[in-house]
Amino acid sequence: MSGDDILTARLANFIELGQAETEAISNLTRERTRQVGARLDIIREGDVAQYVYVVLSGWAYRYKTLEDGRRQIIGFLLPGDMFDISNRLVREMDHAVGTITPVRLAELSLERIEQAFRQHPKLAEAFDRHTASAMAVQREWTVHLARNAVERIGHLLCELFIRLRAVNLTHGNRCDLPITQADIAEAMGLTAVHVNRTLQEMRSVGLIILKDRVLEIPDLGRLQQAVLFTSSYLHLDLGRDARRAPGTYGSSPPDRATPFRSRID
Amino acid sequence: MSGDDILTARLANFIELGQAETEAISNLTRERTRQVGARLDIIREGDVAQYVYVVLSGWAYRYKTLEDGRRQIIGFLLPGDMFDISNRLVREMDHAVGTITPVRLAELSLERIEQAFRQHPKLAEAFDRHTASAMAVQREWTVHLARNAVERIGHLLCELFIRLRAVNLTHGNRCDLPITQADIAEAMGLTAVHVNRTLQEMRSVGLIILKDRVLEIPDLGRLQQAVLFTSSYLHLDLGRDARRAPGTYGSSPPDRATPFRSRID
DNA sequence: CGTGCAATTGATCCATTTCAAGGGCCGTGG
DNA sequence: CCACGGCCCTTGAAATGGATCAATTGCACG
Numbered sequence: 264m265s266g267d268d269i270l271t272a273r274l275a276n277f278i279e280l281g282q283a284e285t286e287a288i289s290n291l292t293r294e295r296t297r298q299v300g301a302r303l304d305i306i307r308e309g310d311v312a313q314y315v316y317v318v319l320s321g322w323a324y325r326y327k328t329l330e331d332g333r334r335q336i337i338g339f340l341l342p343g344d345m346f347d348i349s350n351r352l353v354r355e356m357d358h359a360v361g362t363i364t365p366v367r368l369a370e371l372s373l374e375r376i377e378q379a380f381r382q383h384p385k386l387a388e389a390f391d392r393h394t395a396s397a398m399a400v401q402r403e404w405t406v407h408l409a410r411n412a413v414e415r416i417g418h419l420l421c422e423l424f425i426r427l428r429a430v431n432l433t434h435g436n437r438c439d440l441p442i443t444q445a446d447i448a449e450a451m452g453l454t455a456v457h458v459n460r461t462l463q464e465m466r467s468v469g470l471i472i473l474k475d476r477v478l479e480i481p482d483l484g485r486l487q488q489a490v491l492f493t494s495s496y497l498h499l500d501l502g503r504d505a506r507r508a509p510g511t512y513g514s515s516p517p518d519r520a521t522p523f524r525s526r527i528d
Numbered sequence: 529m530s531g532d533d534i535l536t537a538r539l540a541n542f543i544e545l546g547q548a549e550t551e552a553i554s555n556l557t558r559e560r561t562r563q564v565g566a567r568l569d570i571i572r573e574g575d576v577a578q579y580v581y582v583v584l585s586g587w588a589y590r591y592k593t594l595e596d597g598r599r600q601i602i603g604f605l606l607p608g609d610m611f612d613i614s615n616r617l618v619r620e621m622d623h624a625v626g627t628i629t630p631v632r633l634a635e636l637s638l639e640r641i642e643q644a645f646r647q648h649p650k651l652a653e654a655f656d657r658h659t660a661s662a663m664a665v666q667r668e669w670t671v672h673l674a675r676n677a678v679e680r681i682g683h684l685l686c687e688l689f690i691r692l693r694a695v696n697l698t699h700g701n702r703c704d705l706p707i708t709q710a711d712i713a714e715a716m717g718l719t720a721v722h723v724n725r726t727l728q729e730m731r732s733v734g735l736i737i738l739k740d741r742v743l744e745i746p747d748l749g750r751l752q753q754a755v756l757f758t759s760s761y762l763h764l765d766l767g768r769d770a771r772r773a774p775g776t777y778g779s780s781p782p783d784r785a786t787p788f789r790s791r792i793d
Numbered sequence: 794c795g796t797g798c799a800a801t802t803g804a805t806c807c808a809t810t811t812c813a814a815g816g817g818c819c820g821t822g823g
Numbered sequence: 824c825c826a827c828g829g830c831c832c833t834t835g836a837a838a839t840g841g842a843t844c845a846a847t848t849g850c851a852c853g
């Protein structure tokens with residue numbers, strides 16, 4: 264999966280891709296690429312992006328900076344991820360995107376995208392689903408407000424692992440994890456010190472093995488349970504399983520939250 | 529603004545609407561409406577929504593429930609807001625939507641939306657911008673992870689006030705605030721007790737006046753400064769002001785976060 | 794072999810949670 | 824008309840998860 268077809272792999276999670284679409288995607292990402300070094304900004308807040316970018320390889324992240332200097336990482340961009348499709352509506356970025364590792368990018372011009380959409384309408388649908396998936400991830404990150412340190416970090420690791428698996432970047436129960444503990448801290452709203460101690464706690468009970476930028480999850484199911492992770496929000500299943508009927512107006516919401524204590528034991 | 533043109537008011541924040549578009553929107557929201565009582569669910573997690581919904585009046589909220597019963601409010605839906613435009617790609621809801629007050633809804637069928645888009649292409653753009661705005665709000669909520677209680681609550685109040693003002697639902701520096709302190713707590717990842725004490729603190733220094741479900745912000749600028757709120761992420765300015773040029777690759781990110789203490793004094 | 798960054802550790806502090814209870818208000822029913 | 828229950832807001836005291844401050848270690852690299 265070191266090839267240029269990472270975007271194909273990514274979009275295949277959303278729709279069935281035919282030969283024609285696959286080629287169209289490959290061509291799209293080959294036209295104009297660019298390399299950015301590690302720990303640099305790709306786009307700053309206030310910029311007006313002319314392109315839609317595709318991460319071909321490497322890790323990046325979105326972040327916002329508060330006036331007093333605090334920074335919050337609001338999402339990670341993995342190979343196969345695009346940003347920002349809403350750049351089609353040329354507007355100022357309200358956040359920045361920076362790299363963690365060296366990153367290879369494809370720049371898709373808006374005209375070429377429109378053209379590809381016209382020739383392959385399913386591509387437009389795939390892009391829309393990609394956007395919807397990104398939105399779902401963002402919502403899930405909001406839920407971190409209700410989580411403690413173990414849950415936040417465990418949830419993040421589950422999410423990253425599964426997203427990497429979706430583009431074939433895992434090896435068994437292992438994957439690269441090029442982010443530092445300080446990155447995790449800035450993403451989860453914790454201090455690096457506390458992230459460190461929390462990781463040690465999780466290691467000590469065997470939930471994770473994390474060393475030299477490689478993450479191993481011995482028992483993904485166990486980790487998911489321990490931190491109440493459910494992958495459904497990632498919508499990586501081609502979205503074909505409708506369950507309940509909608510429009511059941513008037514049902515009452517479930518009871519309020521009950522007290523809780525982390526279940527790492 | 530009690531009329532049916534609330535969606536017109538909302539979308540006018542994103543694009544210039546001509547006579548034709550205004551009428552098209554009005555018709556769209558008049559075709560099929562529905563009333564839902566207070567504190568009820570409109571859509572549950574797992575449902576497959578057939579419509580795009582427009583809040584014509586009243587307040588609703590999106591929420592997710594964890595397996596152990598904890599609940600996190602991930603966003604508020606105010607008059608003029610739509611949910612979920614991505615329902616066009618019929619998929620399971622990964623979260624629920626419930627009402628706070630009684631809510632009047634318009635249900636837009638997917639065919640009618642497509643039809644309206646064909647007749648008025650600018651409408652499609654307006655909808656896309658609405659989606660992009662919702663996404664931006666979701667990102668901003670992620671930043672709450674980096675904020676303390678005063679900042680979270682103050683930020684929320686600023687956001688709600690300005691969003692209401694954008695659809696003419698404020699009166700001077702006042703607006704209705706039908707949510708309870710427990711709602712604020714579930715939205716901001718705090719306990720109701722702490723929300724209570726924090727509100728008292730903010731009242732005591734004159735940042736807000738909040739009583740009987742009415743919020744008054746004596747000095748919006750002062751509140752914004754106190755909690756580091758910037759409204760740019762709401763993209764309510766027709767997005768016409770491009771500033772900097774993009775593509776300045778290779779610039780270094782700003783320095784790491786500096787220590788911080790709330791500035792409510 | 795210093796220099797710098799990431800991970801780690803210890804000690805202390807504090808913002809927020811937890812637990813428990815009381816007060817005000819309002820609609821309803823006896 | 825008043826008692827009652829329910830919801831929301833409020834208050835107090837004690838407990839704690841995570842922050843803060845300050846070093847120290849380990850390691851890659853020029």
